Amino acid sequence: MNGKVPVYDTLTQSRWYDRLSVKLMAWVLLTSLSVGLFLSFIQVSVEAVTAQKHLDSDIRQYLSTVRHSASQAIYSIDPALGDQVLEGLMSSEMIVRARILHPNGNVLSQTNRALQESPLRVLTDRLFEPTRLYTLGLYMNTPAPTHYGNLEVTIDTFPAAQRFLNRSIITFIAGLTMAMILAIVLYAAHHVILTSPIKQIIESLLRIDPAEPGLQSVSLPPQHEHDELGTLVKATNELLNAIEGHQHRRAEAEARVLRLSQYDVLTGLPNRIQFRSYLQGAIDEAQINDQQLAVICIGIDDFGSINDQHGYNVGDRLLQKFAERLNESRDTLHTSCRLVGDMLALIQFNVISTLRVAAFAESLLQDITRPFVIDDITLRISASMGIVMYPDDGAEPEKLLQQAEQTMNLAKSDGSNRFHFYVASLDAEIRERKQLEKDLLSALDQKQLQVAYQPKVDMVSGQVIGLEALIRWIHPERGFVPPDLFIPIAESNDSIVEIGYWVIRQVCQDSQALEAMGHKDLSIAINLSACQLHRTDFVSQSLSILEEEQARTEQIAFEITETAFMSDLNQAISTLQALASEGMECAVDDFGTGFSSLSYLKQLPVAALKIDKQFIRDLLDDQDDQQIVHAIIQLGRSLKLDVIAEGVESLEQARHLVQDKCRIGQGYYFSRPVFMDKLPEALDEAGQRARDILGKEG
Ligand code: C2E
Ligand code: CA
Ligand code: CA
Numbered sequence: 001m002n003g004k005v006p007v008y009d010t011l012t013q014s015r016w017y018d019r020l021s022v023k024l025m026a027w028v029l030l031t032s033l034s035v036g037l038f039l040s041f042i043q044v045s046v047e048a049v050t051a052q053k054h055l056d057s058d059i060r061q062y063l064s065t066v067r068h069s070a071s072q073a074i075y076s077i078d079p080a081l082g083d084q085v086l087e088g089l090m091s092s093e094m095i096v097r098a099r100i101l102h103p104n105g106n107v108l109s110q111t112n113r114a115l116q117e118s119p120l121r122v123l124t125d126r127l128f129e130p131t132r133l134y135t136l137g138l139y140m141n142t143p144a145p146t147h148y149g150n151l152e153v154t155i156d157t158f159p160a161a162q163r164f165l166n167r168s169i170i171t172f173i174a175g176l177t178m179a180m181i182l183a184i185v186l187y188a189a190h191h192v193i194l195t196s197p198i199k200q201i202i203e204s205l206l207r208i209d210p211a212e213p214g215l216q217s218v219s220l221p222p223q224h225e226h227d228e229l230g231t232l233v234k235a236t237n238e239l240l241n242a243i244e245g246h247q248h249r250r251a252e253a254e255a256r257v258l259r260l261s262q263y264d265v266l267t268g269l270p271n272r273i274q275f276r277s278y279l280q281g282a283i284d285e286a287q288i289n290d291q292q293l294a295v296i297c298i299g300i301d302d303f304g305s306i307n308d309q310h311g312y313n314v315g316d317r318l319l320q321k322f323a324e325r326l327n328e329s330r331d332t333l334h335t336s337c338r339l340v341g342d343m344l345a346l347i348q349f350n351v352i353s354t355l356r357v358a359a360f361a362e363s364l365l366q367d368i369t370r371p372f373v374i375d376d377i378t379l380r381i382s383a384s385m386g387i388v389m390y391p392d393d394g395a396e397p398e399k400l401l402q403q404a405e406q407t408m409n410l411a412k413s414d415g416s417n418r419f420h421f422y423v424a425s426l427d428a429e430i431r432e433r434k435q436l437e438k439d440l441l442s443a444l445d446q447k448q449l450q451v452a453y454q455p456k457v458d459m460v461s462g463q464v465i466g467l468e469a470l471i472r473w474i475h476p477e478r479g480f481v482p483p484d485l486f487i488p489i490a491e492s493n494d495s496i497v498e499i500g501y502w503v504i505r506q507v508c509q510d511s512q513a514l515e516a517m518g519h520k521d522l523s524i525a526i527n528l529s530a531c532q533l534h535r536t537d538f539v540s541q542s543l544s545i546l547e548e549e550q551a552r553t554e555q556i557a558f559e560i561t562e563t564a565f566m567s568d569l570n571q572a573i574s575t576l577q578a579l580a581s582e583g584m585e586c587a588v589d590d591f592g593t594g595f596s597s598l599s600y601l602k603q604l605p606v607a608a609l610k611i612d613k614q615f616i617r618d619l620l621d622d623q624d625d626q627q628i629v630h631a632i633i634q635l636g637r638s639l640k641l642d643v644i645a646e647g648v649e650s651l652e653q654a655r656h657l658v659q660d661k662c663r664i665g666q667g668y669y670f671s672r673p674v675f676m677d678k679l680p681e682a683l684d685e686a687g688q689r690a691r692d693i694l695g696k697e698g
Contacts, residue, residue: 021195025187032179040175044168048127051164055132059155062092063136067151070100071138074108074149082109089153096131097154100138103147116158124161132157197221197229205236214244264338266316267323272401275337275345279397282335282347283390293390294348294357297404298326298364301382301416303342310377317374318381325367343408345401354389354421361385361419369417382417384408393422406430437489439475444502448474451506452673453524455686456644456666459658462691464683467524468559468666469507470673471499491529500532504542507556508549510676515555517680525557525587530564534571539578553583559610560586562594573603580605587644592632601639609636613647613667620652633662654693665690 016022066085073081086098086109099110115130136151204218217237224230262274270278279295286293300306300322307315319342326336326344336346351357365383372379386407388400403422410430411420443449453467473481490496507524514522532538546553558579565572565588576586587608588601592615611632615625629645636643645657648667657665670686691697 019195020198021187021191024190025183028183028186029179032182033176036175036179037172040168040172043171047168048164051160052128055155055157055160056134059094059132059134059153060136063089063134063151063153067136067138070136070151071140071148074100074102074138075140075142077108079109083111085109086111094155094159095153096156097152099152100149101152102149108149115156118158118162120162120165121158124158124165127164128157128161130157131155194229197224201229201233201236208240212244213240213247217241267320267338267344269323269327269344270335270337272337272339275335275339275347276397276401278335278337279347279400282349283395283397286349286390287395289350291349292351292392294351294354294360295388295390295400295404296346296348296357296361296364296419297339297386297401297408298344298346298383299385299408299412300342301384301412303381306379306381310374310379314374314377314379318372318379321372321374322368322381325370325372326364339401339405343405345404351389357387357389358419358421361387365417365419384411384416385419386411386422387419388422393424433489436481436486437493440473440486440490440495443473443475444499446476448476449499449502450474450675451503451510452675453510453679453682454666454673455671455683456525456664457670457686457690458663459654459665459690459693460663462687462694462696464519464522464687464690465664466522466557468673469503469524469526471503471527472673472675487529491531494531496529497532497535500526500528501541501545504556505545505549508546508551511551511555512549513676514679519680519683521554523555523557523585525559527589528558528560528564530561530567533560533564533575534568538575539582542579542584543582557585557587557607559589561589562591565600565604566594569600569603573605576605580607587642592628598635601635606641608642608644608664610644610646611662616645616647616653616657616667617649619656626656629657629662630660633660637661651689651692654690658693 066089069081069085069088072078073085082100086100089095089098090111090113093116096113096115097111100108102108118124121130131154134153134155136153137147138149138151139145139147200221201218208216208218217240218233220230220233224233262270264271282293285291300318303315303318306318319338322342323336323338323344326346335349336344339345348357348360364385368381368383372381386404386409388394388404388407390400393403394400407420407422411418414420450472452470452472454470455464456466456468457463458465471483471487473483473486475481487496490499503526507526511522511524535541542556543553546556560572560576579586585607586605587610588604588606589610590612591609593612609632611629615629615632617625619625619629633643635641642664643662644664644666645653645662646666648654648657648665648669650669653667654665654669670689671682674682
């Protein structure tokens with residue numbers, strides 16, 4: 001509507017002399033007046049000439065009536081008769097002087113009168129001369145016609161001129177009146193036919209809302225359907241409709257773009273950006289009303305394996321149904337969105353207590369466990385949730401969302417199908433973990449990683465038979481970072497793969513160096529993570545590193561935990577077979593801590609079992625540990641596998657193990673893990689300690 005008022009003003013308040021009809025009238029008036037004037041002038045001029053001609057013939061006719069008497073008077077030289085004749089002539093008011101003259105110019109009779117006086121004479125004397133002179137010859141037949149004198153008459157032209165003038169004025173006035181009438185008629189016609197309908201059209205146009213130009217059409221003034229105005233109105237209406245259509249399409253396109261930018265295409269839920277602004281609004285309102293809010297981040301547990309197992313299509317459909325179910329259970333107290341992937345978020349408004357939030361989360365978890373049916377597949381899923389509270393945990397939407405997300409991840413890693421409330425100390429832990437993760441990415445390049453070696457000894461022969469390679473991270477600020485802290489991080493972002501290859505290369509080089517020092521036949525065991533084991537190119541990559549470093553396969557062995565095998569047993573078996581066929585032995589690490597089962601152990605091409613150090617720690621005092629250790633040793637013997645005890649810290653533990661027929665030991669008692677520079681002494685020391693067990697001399 002803006003801009004309409006000034007236009008309307010200029011249209012309705014236009015000055016009268018700017019109006020079309022007035023302009024037309026002025027034109028008509030001017031032209032008809034000038035044409036009328038011109039024509040009247042010609043008419044008057046022509047009439048002036050004819051009027052003079054008429055005057056002449058009238059006078060001559062008048063004079064001829066007295067010719068005979070005047071001739072008689074001059075012939076008989078009778079002045080009295082002459083006077084009488086002239087007196088008769090003077091009865092015409094036009095005649096101002098009359099004379100009867102002898103041929104020699106002597107006057108017989110004469111009479112005079114003054115010219116008529118009138119202010120109009122100024123004009124009439126210009127049109128006609130003031131007087132006109134007529135001379136009539138006087139003859140007598142005596143017997144032949146003889147000239148006896150002249151009759152001379154002077155007339156005043158004024159009376160005739162005045163009559164002429166009166167007629168001319170009437171002619172002029174008639175002409176003017178005609179012009180005026182024509183102008184007025186044209187003005188009126190123009191007003192009725194053009195100005196007034198145009199005004200109606202303009203008013204109708206001004207009523208049109210520019211925002212919706214097609215809503216109202218310009219009205220057609222009656223009786224103008226078929227003329228140019230009708231065409232104008234129709235064309236205008238078509239144009240307005242076209243504009244409306246165009247605007248409509250444009251608005252639709254804009255709305256589509258807006259939807260795409262604010263809503264998730266798959267679930268139709270608001271996206272993260274939109275949700276953040278909802279959350280900001282909710283926080284603002286909660287702040288005013290002094291209320292609490294809960295932000296709940298929900299992730300489907302193990303969504304990746306649903307995708308792997310049933311395909312992305314089913315995964316997408318599940319997400320849709322999942323979103324629908326969340327919305328079903330949502331009342332006016334909630335609003336939800338899709339953050340990313342399988343992660344949804346929810347705001348719970350006006351929370352009275354965290355207990356209520358917990359109850360709500362619990363009910364959501366329950367709700368989610370109801371099976372989802374997609375086509376003919378029935379899926380049972382669970383979800384994990386992270387919950388943050390406004391204002392307790394923060395007031396910044398993005399921060400709250402991040403915290404909720406982290407808390408959810410924590411709930412997932414805690415075993416899933418549960419909810420966690422955000423705890424500030426955990427947040428700090430997560431942040432530290434994130435920082436470590438970042439630092440770890442550059443640790444390799446910046447040569448912050450090193451490999452330490454811990455000897456394995458044959459407790460019966462008193463010989464060092466091998467080493468275990470244990471990675472060390474010397475952080476530039478934090479110093480020593482324990483592998484138990486950073487290995488899981490490296491596993492979570494797969495950087496363990498690159499690190500693992502680096503360890504293999506390092507071990508090859510160190511093994512060569514050891515051989516050069518005379519320590520032959522010491523195979524070095526390298527710890528492997530599940531994700532390394534499950535890489536299809538692991539064996540070939542490892543072999544090419546060995547080749548590059550000119551190491552033999554017997555110099556290398558691997559230690560793999562039970563849980564690493566279990567996640568994909570078939571893959572593990574084929575990798576281990578490939579390693580074994582190349583001459584690289586594998587040991588089951590941390591044996592006894594997982595789901596140790598005979599059936600899988602029989603299938604695995606492994607050469608040794610490593611008893612986890614947790615069973616060795618209290619071996620001398622704890623009956624249970626003694627029994628477990630005994631059982632593992634027996635199992636190893638029956639399967640013809642070496643059994644290695646790790647975490648041996650004392651001579652007594654070592655003796656107990658030897659008595660129980662465990663030959664190989666590893667632990668602080670023999671040697672701590674040491675770097676290459678200290679390794680030769682450590683090897684000697686470990687050998688000595690091993691021989692001490694059975695009291696052998698060095
Ligand atoms: P693990 O394979 O069970 O390694 C044995 C752990 O026990 C080592 O801890 C070692 O230093 C420690 N240890 C050795 N003797 C004793 C002892 O007498 N008493 C006690 N209390 N501990 C002893 P570390 O070096 O901190 O390594 C921890 C874990 O990190 C290893 O457990 C292994 O799972 C992982 N790890 C170490 N290096 C690598 C590597 O290069 N690659 C992979 N994937 N994992 C590694
Ligand atoms: Ca190990
Ligand atoms: Ca262990």
